[in-house]
Amino acid sequence: MTILEEPIKEPLMLRNYVGGEWLESKGEIVDVVNPATGKVIAKVPTSTKDEINAAVEAAKEAFAEWRRTPPLARARCMFRLKDLMEEQFEELSRIQTMEHGKTIDESRGETRRGIENVEVATGIPSFMMGYNLEDIASGIDEYLIRQPLGVFGIIGPFNFPFMVPLWFIPYALATGNCIVVKPSSEDPISQVKIAEMAEEAGIPAGVYNLVNGGRTVVSGMLDHPDIKGICFVGSTPVGHDVIYRKCGETGKRVIAQCGAKNFLLVMPDADLAGTIATCMTSFYGNAGQRCLAGANLVVVGEGLSEQEYDAFYKKIVDAFVDTASKIRVGYGLDELVQMGPLRDKDKKHNVVRFIEKGVEEGARLRLDGRKVNLVGDWPHTCFLNPTVFDEVTQDMAIGKDEIFGPVASIMRAKGFDEAIEMIHSSPFGNSASIFTSNGKMAREFQYRVECGNIGINVGIVAPMAFFPFSGMKDSFFGVLHGQGQEAIRFFTESKVVIQRWF
Ligand code: NAD
Numbered sequence: 001m002t003i004l005e006e007p008i009k010e011p012l013m014l015r016n017y018v019g020g021e022w023l024e025s026k027g028e029i030v031d032v033v034n035p036a037t038g039k040v041i042a043k044v045p046t047s048t049k050d051e052i053n054a055a056v057e058a059a060k061e062a063f064a065e066w067r068r069t070p071p072l073a074r075a076r077c078m079f080r081l082k083d084l085m086e087e088q089f090e091e092l093s094r095i096q097t098m099e100h101g102k103t104i105d106e107s108r109g110e111t112r113r114g115i116e117n118v119e120v121a122t123g124i125p126s127f128m129m130g131y132n133l134e135d136i137a138s139g140i141d142e143y144l145i146r147q148p149l150g151v152f153g154i155i156g157p158f159n160f161p162f163m164v165p166l167w168f169i170p171y172a173l174a175t176g177n178c179i180v181v182k183p184s185s186e187d188p189i190s191q192v193k194i195a196e197m198a199e200e201a202g203i204p205a206g207v208y209n210l211v212n213g214g215r216t217v218v219s220g221m222l223d224h225p226d227i228k229g230i231c232f233v234g235s236t237p238v239g240h241d242v243i244y245r246k247c248g249e250t251g252k253r254v255i256a257q258c259g260a261k262n263f264l265l266v267m268p269d270a271d272l273a274g275t276i277a278t279c280m281t282s283f284y285g286n287a288g289q290r291c292l293a294g295a296n297l298v299v300v301g302e303g304l305s306e307q308e309y310d311a312f313y314k315k316i317v318d319a320f321v322d323t324a325s326k327i328r329v330g331y332g333l334d335e336l337v338q339m340g341p342l343r344d345k346d347k348k349h350n351v352v353r354f355i356e357k358g359v360e361e362g363a364r365l366r367l368d369g370r371k372v373n374l375v376g377d378w379p380h381t382c383f384l385n386p387t388v389f390d391e392v393t394q395d396m397a398i399g400k401d402e403i404f405g406p407v408a409s410i411m412r413a414k415g416f417d418e419a420i421e422m423i424h425s426s427p428f429g430n431s432a433s434i435f436t437s438n439g440k441m442a443r444e445f446q447y448r449v450e451c452g453n454i455g456i457n458v459g460i461v462a463p464m465a466f467f468p469f470s471g472m473k474d475s476f477f478g479v480l481h482g483q484g485q486e487a488i489r490f491f492t493e494s495k496v497v498i499q500r501w502f
Pocket of ligand 1: 184185260291
């Protein structure tokens with residue numbers, strides 16, 4: 001066991017970044033704890049209503065100048081931001097492991113995916129172009145231009161502290177808007193680092209603001225008449241009942257990417273070794289705290305006799321349990337570790353409650369992650385090992401609710417149609433995957449399934465920065481999505497001009 005050097009040696013005192021200044025908050029201060037070691041690594045304020053209002057004011061003031069800054073100059077800020085992120089790539093990744101718990105490989109992947117959004121936004125001079133047509137009537141021309149709107153609020157979840165706000169930040173800035181970012185108060189350090197880099201990259205004072213905190217900051221954003229739109233990523237109850245509802249009432253644009261319960265179908269003709277290996281990262285990557293994580297594995301008996309199906313089901317379950325039992329759990333800064341802790345002890349207790357319910361409701365517990373077995377000597381506060389249930393049905397809590405932890409529910413479906421019905425009976429529609437070697441079946445799956453992100457022999461359907469991060473039903477509220485061209489449209493107004501010269 002070798003632990004990589006920790007970049008945070010003493011607890012950091014985090015501040016807000018408003019109008020180009022680093023300000024201490026008057027709000028209550030809370031600890032940010034490394035879930036693997038139990039050590040306090042930062043102290044973060046829960047800012048006040050006045051502080052969020054001041055940030056919106058600063059952003060509004062900066063907007064007048066920033067929107068007039070040529071797109072090419074704004075793109076250069078993105079290039080500088082990208083360079084700084086590349087220079088600090090390893091430090092940024094280790095910080096994510098310390099504040100969230102994910103393994104260093106997962107953190108490096110997250111850093112890379114975040115930077116890719118900055119890279120895409122450097123193309124803004126081309127992406128922001130409108131279109132035109134001469135002679136819509138004799139001597140009259142018409143054209144469309146895209147203009148920024150003003151100030152946007154960006155609210156992040158705890159599970160991807162570095163990457164998720166970057167689904168929005170670079171596009172908002174490159175299109176000429178100003179922003180106020182509110183990171184998750186559970187792991188806000190990465191976002192403070194990005195704000196520091198934005199300052200160093202020469203993004204002018206007031207264009208990029210960061211206000212730490214929780215509900216008070218969010219409600220301050222939602223109530224503020226000068227916030228034109230909100231980008232939110234988090235749970236469905238907050239995303240729907242708080243964010244989407246309030247944005248509707250106040251007429252703000254909104255992207256609300258929410259919770260999930262993702263199904264993975266294994267067909268009899270699937271490649272067994274490839275499927276099981278892919279399932280491990282899908283169900284247990286990020287300790288299951290991923291909106292794209294596999295939750296329900298459906299073993300489909302399409303075309304099989306009863307006997308053949310039983311044998312196929314057993315083969316899948318045995319291989320799944322055997323491979324999951326070998327996953328090495330520990331502190332993510334140990335490069336041999338494959339799964340880190342849950343983000344905090346409440347999240348662990350929540351997952352443990354689901355495991356208890358699974359047992360009570362009659363599912364078969366094939367691998368009990370409550371028996372914690374660690375690489376290294378760490379406090380057991382937030383750790384769990386992988387759990388596998390089989391013979392799960394959709395009326396059980398573990399079969400229908402979002403657990404957000406390292407628990408796999410294996411289910412049966414006699415045929416393909418039944419499996420599709422199972423997906424559709426879930427209120428969520430974030431992602432679904434099929435494992436098969438039958439192209440027609442895969443095409444049918446893609447065509448029929450009501451989910452925003454579809455995987456064909458892929459377990460984590462994470463769209464690249466130049467594609468939208470989609471989602472349907474209770475997993476997404478809004479019209480346009482984060483990332484790429486859709487984000488650029490979200491952050492701009494389409495203005496149409498018709499001109500004639502006498
Ligand atoms: P959360 O809803 O608890 O918190 C998200 C953000 O909202 C945080 O910044 C938090 O401070 C704030 N918040 C929490 N409660 C609030 C309230 N009552 N009023 C106002 N603001 C509030 O979500 P989380 O636990 O941080 O993240 C996990 C959830 O996010 C999971 O459900 C996961 O599926 C979802 N998620 C979805 C996507 C996606 O793209 N669909 C991506 C990542 C995570």
